Amino acid sequence: MQAPSALTVGVRLKEIATQGIAYQNCTVLHSDAVGLVFEVQRTLSDEGGNVELVVSQMLIPWSNIKHVVLMEERT
Numbered sequence: 001m002q003a004p005s006a007l008t009v010g011v012r013l014k015e016i017a018t019q020g021i022a023y024q025n026c027t028v029l030h031s032d033a034v035g036l037v038f039e040v041q042r043t044l045s046d047e048g049g050n051v052e053l054v055v056s057q058m059l060i061p062w063s064n065i066k067h068v069v070l071m072e073e074r075t
Helices: none
Strands: 012-018 022-031 035-045 051-061 065-069
Touching: 012 035, 035 065
Parallel strands: none
Antiparallel strands: 012 022, 012 065, 022 035, 035 051
């Protein structure tokens, strides 16, 4: 039997939601039976008002993912 296909590297995802947080506009780095590795860019500001762009690479097990939105179209 053929193994199930995974999300392809480089695919842009609209949203990945876990129980506590939703990551938006992510890029898939790796996907397998264990989990999903993706990159997400976030804008953060500190108490002093300084704003910076942070790029994070996240590994989240599939058991912790509520849903993945591949794309969204508004009409």
